[in-house]
Amino acid sequence: MKSIKIFLSIAALCIAVSSFAQQKGPSFIGINGGISLPLGNWGKSATIVSINGTVNDPNGYANKGGIGMLDGAWFFSKHFGVGGLLSYGTYNLKNVNALSQGYQESFDVDTTRTTPTNYKVLNLLPGLYFNYPVLKKLSVTARALVGITYATTPQISVSIEDGGVFDPPIVQESDSKTAFAFDVGAGLSYAIKKCLAVNLKADYFYTEPDFTIDNTKRNNNAGREITTYNQPLSAINISLGVAFLFCRK
Amino acid sequence: MKKYISMGHPLLFALVLISMITITGCNKNVQTVTPALPGNEFLTTVELQLVNTSNPSDAPLAISTQISPSTGLYQADSVYSNLALLSLKANSTYNGRVIILDETQTPFDTVSNEILARENYHLFFFQPSPIDTANVIITGTTTNIPITYWNTTNNIGASDTTAGGVSDNEILITPTSPGIPLNLTVSRTDLDNNIPPMQIGLQDRYVTGAASTGILRVVLRHQPNAKNGTYPPGSSDLDITYAVKIQ
Numbered sequence: 001m002k003s004i005k006i007f008l009s010i011a012a013l014c015i016a017v018s019s020f021a022q023q024k025g026p027s028f029i030g031i032n033g034g035i036s037l038p039l040g041n042w043g044k045s046a047t048i049v050s051i052n053g054t055v056n057d058p059n060g061y062a063n064k065g066g067i068g069m070l071d072g073a074w075f076f077s078k079h080f081g082v083g084g085l086l087s088y089g090t091y092n093l094k095n096v097n098a099l100s101q102g103y104q105e106s107f108d109v110d111t112t113r114t115t116p117t118n119y120k121v122l123n124l125l126p127g128l129y130f131n132y133p134v135l136k137k138l139s140v141t142a143r144a145l146v147g148i149t150y151a152t153t154p155q156i157s158v159s160i161e162d163g164g165v166f167d168p169p170i171v172q173e174s175d176s177k178t179a180f181a182f183d184v185g186a187g188l189s190y191a192i193k194k195c196l197a198v199n200l201k202a203d204y205f206y207t208e209p210d211f212t213i214d215n216t217k218r219n220n221n222a223g224r225e226i227t228t229y230n231q232p233l234s235a236i237n238i239s240l241g242v243a244f245l246f247c248r249k
Numbered sequence: 250m251k252k253y254i255s256m257g258h259p260l261l262f263a264l265v266l267i268s269m270i271t272i273t274g275c276n277k278n279v280q281t282v283t284p285a286l287p288g289n290e291f292l293t294t295v296e297l298q299l300v301n302t303s304n305p306s307d308a309p310l311a312i313s314t315q316i317s318p319s320t321g322l323y324q325a326d327s328v329y330s331n332l333a334l335l336s337l338k339a340n341s342t343y344n345g346r347v348i349i350l351d352e353t354q355t356p357f358d359t360v361s362n363e364i365l366a367r368e369n370y371h372l373f374f375f376q377p378s379p380i381d382t383a384n385v386i387i388t389g390t391t392t393n394i395p396i397t398y399w400n401t402t403n404n405i406g407a408s409d410t411t412a413g414g415v416s417d418n419e420i421l422i423t424p425t426s427p428g429i430p431l432n433l434t435v436s437r438t439d440l441d442n443n444i445p446p447m448q449i450g451l452q453d454r455y456v457t458g459a460a461s462t463g464i465l466r467v468v469l470r471h472q473p474n475a476k477n478g479t480y481p482p483g484s485s486d487l488d489i490t491y492a493v494k495i496q
Contacts, residue, residue, distance in 0.1 A: 053369075097283060101283050108370075109473050111283060113282045113283075162471060163485070164484065219477060221442055222367070
């Protein structure tokens with residue numbers, strides 16, 4: 001009996017939401033795709049040389065990446081709503097030649113061959129949404145989200161050749177961690193039809209996982225070697241997409 | 250009242266999806282090959298500087314060089330070994346060091362200082378010869394060169410193992426091939442910065458026995474990320490021989 005009451009209450013709430021949807025902000029489900037621009041040390045690179053002993057490296061070598069987003073919100077008032085964002089981004093490494101050259105000079109060898117995988121960042125961020133119509137079809141949107149991220153660092157494999165001899169490769173292993181994250185963003189939403197809008201969004205994303213990096217096949221102390229990486233992973237995400245509005249014909 | 254979600258412009262929807270897939274799909278793994286850096290130094294001259302521990306005035310110096318004594322110029326295909334002779338006292342102990350020079354530079358570039366700076370992946374080997382089979386001991390701390398890396402086809406110069414010259418070959422003394430061994434043992438006395446530390450060989454100890462003659466082959470192994478105390482990993486930066494006379 002109790003479960004039936006709960007079910008009926010939820011159903012009533014849904015009907016009420018639908019009934020008053022037009023009096024409130026535009027609840028939606030949207031899909032966006034775009035580019036993510038890493039910031040800070042995460043997006044920096046350098047040639048790290050150390051001939052006697054290893055050195056840490058705060059640089060993340062993250063290149064601009066592609067990001068896909070699925071988000072939605074339910075507006076409980078004319079301008080404010082609650083919702084969530086699920087996004088996934090990947091980032092190749094940039095300036096790999098500088099990275100490779102650092103190992104080459106550190107070990108004084110003829111050739112180094114560096115093969116990295118990429119960063120992967122998966123976010124689940126609930127939060128507050130804002131919508132303010134400025135023209136009949138154009139709205140300014142904003143969102144402030146706090147949640148969790150699951151980030152993975154690249155594996156970096158460096159093979160070494162000297163005098164025609166291939167020596168053991170240096171491998172910086174990948175690590176994955178879950179951490180708190182936040183995202184704040186703003187954008188424009190243009191209704192191309194009554195229930196369909198095109199969205200342009202810009203977001204600032206921040207998280208700081210505490211990665212523990214294993215290094216395998218490291219036999220001698222020279223060159224770049226990181227055992228932890230707890231630099232912020234922050235980025236500006238610029239995306240374009242469409243949103244399906246929950247509206248009535 | 251009919252409620253529906255409009256699909257809007259299918260073309261626009263497809264465009265957004267394709268752009269997302271394209272952007273994400275561009276993240277292919279990259280591989281970079283960094284070619285050799287220009288300007289590597291020459292290892293033109295290798296000196297063995299020894300000092301008798303009980304008689305500092307007994308300080309033998311043996312020099313192997315690729316600088317022509319007559320022209321003073323670097324000869325890539327020649328080794329001048331007229332000064333490559335170690336005269337040692339019998340039953341004595343010497344402290345020794347290896348000095349490597351690049352005499353094509355003015356002033357001379359002391360390459361052994363760079364070897365010291367890069368100690369974590371360099372290792373010297375010293376092979377006296379003739380030597381008894383039983384005395385060829387291969388461990389992570391001995392200076393002997395495994396027999397498989399010897400030149401044993403002929404006594405002299407059948408195989409060129411030097412950077413530009415000709416090596417004398419090692420001679421193994423066995424019951425079927427008897428002979429008088431060179432009574433010399435060389436051990437390394439310096440340690441690098443690896444964890445745990447490993448030997449380098451720029452600083453050494455020479456211990457002589459009874460009077461004898463032979464050769465000492467000196468090899469510098471460059472073992473980037475491969476140094477483990479043994480001879481095989483890596484490649485040779487230099488491989489030269491000295492005549493040794495113990496009296």
